[in-house]
Amino acid sequence: MEFKTRNCWEVYKSKKHRGAMDKLAHRYVDFLSRCKTERETVEWVRSRAVENGFSEDWSSSRVFKVHKGKSIFLAWRGNQPLSQGVRLLGAHADTPRLDLKQRPVYEECQVSLAKTHYYGGIRKHQWLARPLALHGVIIKTDGTRIDVNMGEKESDPVFTVSDLLPHLAQKQIEKKLSQAFEAEKLNVVLGHVPYAQGKKNSGEDTEKKSVKKNVLHLLNQKFGIVEEDLYSAELQAVPAGSARFVGLDQGLIGGYGHDDRVCVFTGMEAFLQQGEPEYTRVAIFWDKEEIGSEGSSSARSLFMQYCLEELLENWEPGTPSRTMFAATRAVSADVHAAMDPDYQDVHEKLNASLIGHGPVFCKFTGHRGKVGANDAHAEYIGWLRRILNSAGIPWQMAETGKVDLGGGGTVAKFLAVYGMDIIDFGPGVLGMHSPFEIVSKADVYASYLAYSEFFKAGDH
Numbered sequence: 001m002e003f004k005t006r007n008c009w010e011v012y013k014s015k016k017h018r019g020a021m022d023k024l025a026h027r028y029v030d031f032l033s034r035c036k037t038e039r040e041t042v043e044w045v046r047s048r049a050v051e052n053g054f055s056e057d058w059s060s061s062r063v064f065k066v067h068k069g070k071s072i073f074l075a076w077r078g079n080q081p082l083s084q085g086v087r088l089l090g091a092h093a094d095t096p097r098l099d100l101k102q103r104p105v106y107e108e109c110q111v112s113l114a115k116t117h118y119y120g121g122i123r124k125h126q127w128l129a130r131p132l133a134l135h136g137v138i139i140k141t142d143g144t145r146i147d148v149n150m151g152e153k154e155s156d157p158v159f160t161v162s163d164l165l166p167h168l169a170q171k172q173i174e175k176k177l178s179q180a181f182e183a184e185k186l187n188v189v190l191g192h193v194p195y196a197q198g199k200k201n202s203g204e205d206t207e208k209k210s211v212k213k214n215v216l217h218l219l220n221q222k223f224g225i226v227e228e229d230l231y232s233a234e235l236q237a238v239p240a241g242s243a244r245f246v247g248l249d250q251g252l253i254g255g256y257g258h259d260d261r262v263c264v265f266t267g268m269e270a271f272l273q274q275g276e277p278e279y280t281r282v283a284i285f286w287d288k289e290e291i292g293s294e295g296s297s298s299a300r301s302l303f304m305q306y307c308l309e310e311l312l313e314n315w316e317p318g319t320p321s322r323t324m325f326a327a328t329r330a331v332s333a334d335v336h337a338a339m340d341p342d343y344q345d346v347h348e349k350l351n352a353s354l355i356g357h358g359p360v361f362c363k364f365t366g367h368r369g370k371v372g373a374n375d376a377h378a379e380y381i382g383w384l385r386r387i388l389n390s391a392g393i394p395w396q397m398a399e400t401g402k403v404d405l406g407g408g409g410t411v412a413k414f415l416a417v418y419g420m421d422i423i424d425f426g427p428g429v430l431g432m433h434s435p436f437e438i439v440s441k442a443d444v445y446a447s448y449l450a451y452s453e454f455f456k457a458g459d460h
Contacts, residue, residue: 005357006394008442009251021445024269025245025253028444031265032255033242037135038070038287038297039234041093041261045072045268045285052272058314065307070094070287070297073307078277082316085327086308087455088282088420089271090299090411091263091334092289095256096120096433098127098161098186098237100134104230105190107212113187116237120290124181126434128163132188136235138225146223148233151240158240159188188237191215239435251356251441258437260289263333263426266444270451281455282308289334289411299411305418325418329380331425331454332412335439336360337400338428346406351399353428355440358394359447362424365400367407374412376423384423387457393450396428425450 012021035041046066054062054074061077070093075086097119104114118124133151140146151158164172172180194209195217216227243255264285271283284307288298295301309321338360339352353360363381366373388395400406415422427443 005354005396008356008358008394008440008446011392011394012442012445017445021441024445024448025441028262028265029243029245029253029255032253032257032261035261036095036133036238036257037097037236038093038095039137040135041264042066042070042072042285045074045093045264048268048272049074058310063311065310067303068287068297071303072285073304074271074281074283075307075311076271076277076281077315078280080279081319082280082312082324083319083327084279085324085329085420086280086282087277087457088284088328088330088415089267089333089451089454090284090286090304090330090415091267091332091426092260092287092299092411093264093285094120094287094290095238095259095261096122096290098122098132098188100136100188100230100233100235100237102231104235105212105215105227107210110192110194110211111189112191112211112215114190114237115184116186116188118183118186119236121433123434124183124186125177127186128161128181130160130435131158131240132160132237133240134159134188134235135238136233138223138229138233138235140225140229140232146225148223148235159190159237161186161188161237191218245441246438252438253441253444254436254438256435256437258427258429258439259335259432260333260426262335262429262439262444262447266427266448267333267451269448270455273452273455275456277455278458279455280311286411289409292409293411293414299414304415322419325420328418328420329383329454330415330420330422331451332374332410332415332422333426333451334362334410334412334424335426335429335432336362336398336424337406337408337432338430340430346401348399348402351397353396353398355428355430355438356442357396357428358443359396359425359427359450361395361397362400362410363397365408365410365412365424368404372409372413374410374416374422374424376412377421380421380423383457384425384454387453388450391449391453393453394446395450398428 049064054064064074098116099119101115138146195214239256246252246254286299288295293300338355364373364375427447430438
C-alpha cells in the first residue's frame with residue numbers, strides 16, 4: 001500500500017485538540033517574541049526548569065547545568081538504569097543574525113553607524129530596510145554585566161540597515177545576487193544628532209560636531225559604558241517586533257528564529273511532561289550550530305560528555321560511560337526545509353516535506369554525496385516509526401532539496417560519534433534563515449506530541 005503523509009489539521013480536528021493546539025501556539029508566540037538570542041533562550045529554559053523542581057544539585061533526580069550562559073543540560077532520572085541508555089533530545093538556541101564588530105561605532109555623512117559581521121547563513125538583502133533591535137550583553141572590566149534590549153518596546157527607538165534607492169541602483173541590479181550586496185555595507189544606523197557642545201568666545205564650536213560622540217554619550221547615559229567597553233560586548237542586531245499569526249485563518253506563525261527555537265520550545269515542553277520517566281530524560285540546548293558547532297558552548301565541545309559522566313558519578317557509579325552512550329537513543333531536534341509553493345523546483349517532490357503534515361525525519365543532511373552527514377540506521381528509524389504510528393502522530397520523511405542543490409548541517413553527527421542512535425527530526429519551515437520564518441501551528445503541536453512520545457517510549 002502506498003504511504004501518504006497525513007494532514008495534521010485533519011488528524012487534530014477535534015475541539016479538544018484544537019484547543020490544546022491554540023494554547024500551545026500562543027505560549028510559543030510569546031516565547032519566540034521574547035527569546036531572540038541564545039542567552040535569552042537558555043535563561044528561559046533555566047527558569048522553566050527551576051519552576052519544575054530542577055536544581056544544580058547533581059545528587060537530586062532533576063538536575064540542570066548552564067555553560068557560559070549559552071548552553072544548558074537537563075536530566076530527569078528514570079526508573080531504568082543509565083546502563084540501559086537515556087532518551088536524549090538536543091537542539092540549538094542560536095540563530096542567524098548581525099553581530100556588532102569589536103570596534104563598531106563610526107560616523108559618515110552626518111550619520112553614526114555600527115559595523116557588523118553576519119553570523120550564520122543569511123541572505124544579505126533580507127536584512128536591509130527593516131526595523132532591527134539590539135540584544136546582548138556588555139561586560140565591564142570590573143565584571144559588571146549589562147543586559148541590552150533596545151527596539152522591542154513601543155517606546156524604544158529601532159535600528160536599521162539602509163538600502164540603495166532604485167533610482168541609483170542600475171549597476172547593482174546588473175550584478176549577481178552574491179555580489180550585489182556586500183557584507184561590509186551591512187552597517188546598522190545608530191544616530192543622527194550631533195553632540196551638544198559649548199562655544200568659544202569667538203562664537204566657534206570648541207570642536208567639530210560629532211554624531212558618533214553623541215551616540216557614545218547616549219550609551220554612557222543609558223548603560224554607564226565607554227567606547228572601550230564594546231570590546232567585551234556581545235551585541236546582536238535582530239529583527240524588531242513580536243512573532244505573529246499569519247493568514248486569515250491564523251494557521252501559520254511568522255517570526256524570527258523558528259530555526260531552531262521551535263524545537264527548543266516543543267522539546268522543553270515535552271521534556272517537562274508529567275509522569276515518572278521510564279528511561280532517564282536528557283535535554284540539551286547548544287549554541288554555535290549555525291557556524292558549524294565550533295567553540296566551547298557548541299555540540300562539538302565536551303560539555304555534554306562531561307555532564308553525562310557527572311550523572312554516572314552521582315547516580316550510577318561503576319557504569320562505564322561507553323555503555324550508556326552506546327545504549328542511548330537520541331533526536332537531533334532541528335527544523336526542515338518545507339516545500340515552498342513558489343519555489344517547488346528546488347525540491348524533488350517525492351522526497352519533500354509539506355507544512356502542516358507533521359514533523360519531518362531527515363535520515364541524513366550534509367551536502368551533495370551525503371558529505372558531512374549522519375546517516376541514521378534503518379533499525380532506529382523502524383523503532384521511531386512504530387512509536388509514532390502507535391500514538392497516531394503524523395510524520396514525514398524528506399531530504400533537503402534536490403541532490404545537487406540541497407545541503408546543510410546539524411548537531412547529529414557530533415552525537416553519533418559516541419555510538420548512540422540519532423536522527424534529525426523537527427517541523428518544516430518556510431523562508432528558513434530569513435528574518436521572518438514561517439511554521440504551521442499544527443506542526444508545532446504535532447512536534448510537541450512526537451517529542452513527548454519519544455521521551456516516553458520503551459525499547460520494544
